[in-house]
Amino acid sequence: EVHLVESGGGLVQPGGSLRLSCAASGFTFNDYTMTWVRQAPGKGLEWVSTISWDGESTYYAESMKGRFTISRDNAKNTVYLQMNSLKPEDTAVYYCNARGPKGYWGQGTQVTVSS
8 A cells, every 4th residue: 555654844933944754655666756745725736846766856946946955765765855944935735746657645744834
Protein backbone atom coordinates (compact mmCIF):
# COMPACT_ATOMS: atom_id res chain seq x y z
CA GLU A 1 0.00 0.00 0.00
CA VAL A 2 1.30 3.43 -0.97
CA HIS A 3 1.76 6.09 1.67
CA LEU A 4 3.04 9.64 1.57
CA VAL A 5 3.06 11.11 5.04
CA GLU A 6 3.89 14.77 5.55
CA SER A 7 5.03 16.13 8.89
CA GLY A 8 6.72 19.15 10.38
CA GLY A 9 4.01 21.74 9.98
CA GLY A 10 2.85 24.01 12.76
CA LEU A 11 2.51 27.58 13.95
CA VAL A 12 5.51 29.85 13.45
CA GLN A 13 6.06 33.58 13.72
CA PRO A 14 6.87 35.67 10.65
CA GLY A 15 10.54 35.36 9.86
CA GLY A 16 10.73 31.92 11.40
CA SER A 17 11.61 28.56 9.89
CA LEU A 18 10.08 25.13 9.52
CA ARG A 19 11.28 21.92 7.95
CA LEU A 20 8.65 19.74 6.35
CA SER A 21 9.21 16.06 5.72
CA CYS A 22 7.37 13.65 3.47
CA ALA A 23 8.01 9.97 4.12
CA ALA A 24 7.17 7.61 1.30
CA SER A 25 6.44 3.91 1.31
CA GLY A 26 4.87 1.31 -0.93
CA PHE A 27 6.56 2.35 -4.18
CA THR A 28 10.05 2.73 -5.60
CA PHE A 29 10.89 6.20 -4.36
CA ASN A 30 13.95 6.55 -6.59
CA ASP A 31 11.74 6.33 -9.69
CA TYR A 32 9.78 9.44 -8.77
CA THR A 33 10.13 13.17 -9.11
CA MET A 34 8.89 14.76 -5.91
CA THR A 35 6.98 18.00 -5.65
CA TRP A 36 5.62 20.18 -2.90
CA VAL A 37 2.42 22.09 -3.52
CA ARG A 38 0.35 24.16 -1.15
CA GLN A 39 -3.19 25.37 -0.76
CA ALA A 40 -3.90 28.57 1.11
CA PRO A 41 -7.32 29.10 2.70
CA GLY A 42 -9.92 29.75 0.02
CA LYS A 43 -7.43 29.38 -2.83
CA GLY A 44 -6.39 26.72 -5.32
CA LEU A 45 -3.31 24.55 -5.38
CA GLU A 46 -0.02 26.40 -5.84
CA TRP A 47 3.16 24.70 -6.98
CA VAL A 48 6.04 25.29 -4.56
CA SER A 49 9.04 23.22 -5.57
CA THR A 50 10.16 20.09 -7.41
CA ILE A 51 13.19 17.83 -7.13
CA SER A 52 14.36 15.25 -9.64
CA TRP A 53 14.62 11.59 -8.79
CA ASP A 54 18.33 11.86 -8.04
CA GLY A 55 18.20 15.22 -6.31
CA GLU A 56 20.41 16.79 -8.95
CA SER A 57 17.80 19.20 -10.23
CA THR A 58 15.59 21.46 -8.16
CA TYR A 59 13.00 24.01 -9.15
CA TYR A 60 11.16 26.68 -7.20
CA ALA A 61 8.26 29.01 -7.65
CA GLU A 62 9.51 32.56 -7.90
CA SER A 63 8.16 33.67 -4.53
CA MET A 64 9.97 30.79 -2.78
CA LYS A 65 13.39 31.22 -4.35
CA GLY A 66 16.03 32.02 -1.77
CA ARG A 67 13.74 31.13 1.13
CA PHE A 68 12.81 27.48 0.55
CA THR A 69 15.10 24.54 -0.11
CA ILE A 70 13.92 21.16 -1.33
CA SER A 71 16.01 18.05 -0.79
CA ARG A 72 15.61 14.29 -0.67
CA ASP A 73 17.22 11.29 0.94
CA ASN A 74 16.58 8.28 -1.24
CA ALA A 75 18.02 5.96 1.39
CA LYS A 76 15.26 7.13 3.75
CA ASN A 77 12.55 7.49 1.09
CA THR A 78 11.97 11.02 2.30
CA VAL A 79 11.73 14.44 0.71
CA TYR A 80 12.17 17.63 2.70
CA LEU A 81 11.23 21.27 2.39
CA GLN A 82 13.24 23.69 4.47
CA MET A 83 11.33 26.93 4.76
CA ASN A 84 13.05 30.05 6.05
CA SER A 85 11.99 33.68 6.37
CA LEU A 86 8.39 32.61 6.50
CA LYS A 87 5.68 35.14 5.75
CA PRO A 88 1.99 35.20 6.66
CA GLU A 89 1.19 34.53 3.00
CA ASP A 90 3.00 31.19 3.30
CA THR A 91 0.14 29.99 5.48
CA ALA A 92 -1.32 26.95 3.74
CA VAL A 93 -1.69 23.22 3.79
CA TYR A 94 1.45 21.76 2.23
CA TYR A 95 1.20 18.55 0.24
CA CYS A 96 3.86 16.34 -1.25
CA ASN A 97 3.30 14.68 -4.59
CA ALA A 98 5.15 11.82 -6.27
CA ARG A 99 5.24 11.88 -10.07
CA GLY A 100 6.44 8.89 -12.01
CA PRO A 101 4.92 5.70 -13.34
CA LYS A 102 1.93 6.70 -11.19
CA GLY A 103 1.00 9.73 -9.15
CA TYR A 104 0.58 9.82 -5.42
CA TRP A 105 -0.42 12.49 -2.90
CA GLY A 106 0.03 12.89 0.81
CA GLN A 107 -2.65 14.09 3.21
CA GLY A 108 -1.00 17.44 3.84
CA THR A 109 0.45 19.31 6.79
CA GLN A 110 -0.75 22.69 8.01
CA VAL A 111 1.67 25.59 8.15
CA THR A 112 0.47 28.75 9.86
CA VAL A 113 2.63 31.86 9.90
CA SER A 114 1.29 34.37 12.37
CA SER A 115 2.37 36.56 15.22
